[in-house]
Amino acid sequence: MKVAVVMGGPGPERDVSPASGKGILKAVELLGHMAIPLVIDAEGNWLDGQHEAIELLQACDVTIPALHGEGGRLQGFLEQLHIPYVGSGIAASAVGLDRHLTKAVLKAHGIPVTPGVTLRGTELTDTEATLQKLKAAGLDFPLFVKPAAGGSSSGVTRATNLPTLLAAIAEATAFGPRVLVEREMEGREIDLAVLEFPDGRVETAPALEIHADPEQPFFDSTAKHNSNGPRSVAPARIDPELAVRLRRTAIDVFEALGCAGMAQVDFFVPRDGEPVVKEINTFPNFTPASQFPRMWAAAGMSYTDLVNTLIRTAMGRTA
Numbered sequence: 001m002k003v004a005v006v007m008g009g010p011g012p013e014r015d016v017s018p019a020s021g022k023g024i025l026k027a028v029e030l031l032g033h034m035a036i037p038l039v040i041d042a043e044g045n046w047l048d049g050q051h052e053a054i055e056l057l058q059a060c061d062v063t064i065p066a067l068h069g070e071g072g073r074l075q076g077f078l079e080q081l082h083i084p085y086v087g088s089g090i091a092a093s094a095v096g097l098d099r100h101l102t103k104a105v106l107k108a109h110g111i112p113v114t115p116g117v118t119l120r121g122t123e124l125t126d127t128e129a130t131l132q133k134l135k136a137a138g139l140d141f142p143l144f145v146k147p148a149a150g151g152s153s154s155g156v157t158r159a160t161n162l163p164t165l166l167a168a169i170a171e172a173t174a175f176g177p178r179v180l181v182e183r184e185m186e187g188r189e190i191d192l193a194v195l196e197f198p199d200g201r202v203e204t205a206p207a208l209e210i211h212a213d214p215e216q217p218f219f220d221s222t223a224k225h226n227s228n229g230p231r232s233v234a235p236a237r238i239d240p241e242l243a244v245r246l247r248r249t250a251i252d253v254f255e256a257l258g259c260a261g262m263a264q265v266d267f268f269v270p271r272d273g274e275p276v277v278k279e280i281n282t283f284p285n286f287t288p289a290s291q292f293p294r295m296w297a298a299a300g301m302s303y304t305d306l307v308n309t310l311i312r313t314a315m316g317r318t319a
Contacts, residue, residue, distance in 0.1 A: 001033045002060040003311065006067060006074060010044040012154040012175070013068035020286035021066040027307040028064075036060055040067070040074075057083050062314050064307075068283060069150060071097040084318040086310045087261035088282040095257055096282040099180050100148040102257065109256040111249060112276040114268060115139065116182030118148055124173055127166065134181060141165075142184040147175035158184070185268035185276065190236055192250035193284075193295035194263045198312040202254060204247045205295035206235030232291060234298045246275060253280055260317070261310055264292050 005028065007021030008014050021037065028035040036056055039047045046053035057063055057078070063085040065074045072093035078085045088096065095101045103113045117137045123129050134140075145168035147155045155175040157168035165181075172179040189212075193205040211231045238246070250265040257263075257280065264284035269275045284292040288303045296306050 001062070001311075002036060003028045003033045004036045004038055004057050004060040004063040006038045006040065006063060006065050008040040008042075008047075009067040009070055009074075010040070010042055011067070011069040011071075012150065014042055016285055017067050020068070020290070023287045023303065024064055024066055024307055027304045028311075030304050031308050031311075033311075054081060057081060062086065062311055064310070065283065066286060068281075068285060069097060069154075070283075071149070084314055086314040088257075088259045088263070092258045092260065093282050096259070096263070096280045098149040099146060099279055100178060102280060105256060106253060106277055109252065111252055111256065112274050114182045114185060114276050114278055116144075116180055119169065119179045119181060120177060124169055124177075124179060127162075130165075130169070131162075139181065139183050144182045144184055145169055145172050146180045146182065147172045148178035148180050149176050185270060185278075187268055187270040189278070190238065190246060190267045190269055190275075191232075191291055191295070192246055192265045192267070193292045194250050194254045194259070194265060195296065195306075195309065196259075196261050196313050197309060198316045202251050204250050205299040205301075207238060207243060207246060208232050208234035208291050208295050208298075209236035209238070232294075234291070234294045242269065242275070249275065249277065253277060257282075261313055262292070 005021050005024050007017045009017055025035045025037055038053055038056060041047055048056065058081060063078055063083055065085055065087060067074055072090040075085065075090045075093050079090065095105060100118045106113050117133050117139065119130060123133060141160050143159045143165065145157050145159055155172045157171055159165035159168045169179050189210040191208045194202060196202050209232065211233065246267060253265050254263050259282055264281045266278040267275045268278050284290065286292060293303050293306055
């Protein structure tokens, strides 16, 4: 079997994608398949040339789009070419990247999400309008300010007063015209890895918990990719009742958004109150040391077996 692995891309996570791609390429080769690497540069151009890339993709049996924070554009390209691929389709990839849309869909399905509001238009520069909107939503400092669309914590800032809030909004608008402002949640940060199997089953691996580094204000983009940053533990030490609740909710999120193949669902678990969904990543970081493979390793599934499951599931969907 020929398997194309696409990596790179123009988004803010383009530097992480090649590391995921290299891990996947090695696993594909260990499975006895022919691995075909394809790279998209920071301007969105195929390094091999678009026509050459199309020919290579069409010659492969399946493609693994190892791009992070891409938002469904590559999936749309592959669907136009009628090329099977691993993971979620256009809609789930796009909605999953958009924090505002994700929260809207999940709230419509009765799934609890982090309390917050979305700022747009004049609200981004009108301080009084911003404060009124936050007050109406019952939001007070400290707050987290994020681009409405994006991943890997790019453009995310913790605001503790009005000056830092205004600076955070200005920073987040560099990533897009809508900004999400959310309440800071006190408690535990726990992630779930969701995987679709070739027979159609959707399961979760044992949960992973992030233990904050006192030197880092939060699990930001730098910390996520820094081996000296916050420590994450898999499996997390959680009671059976909470484990069942998080598992059910993670699968509900996966199904509500129409995901396929895999996804990582991140939760806040307050000291008092119900767990809430922080966000979803439809193609999480995928190096052997990344959280998603580590959670499945805690379930006894090797990195190579995980890649094999993703390929077989994608191929089964097109059979």
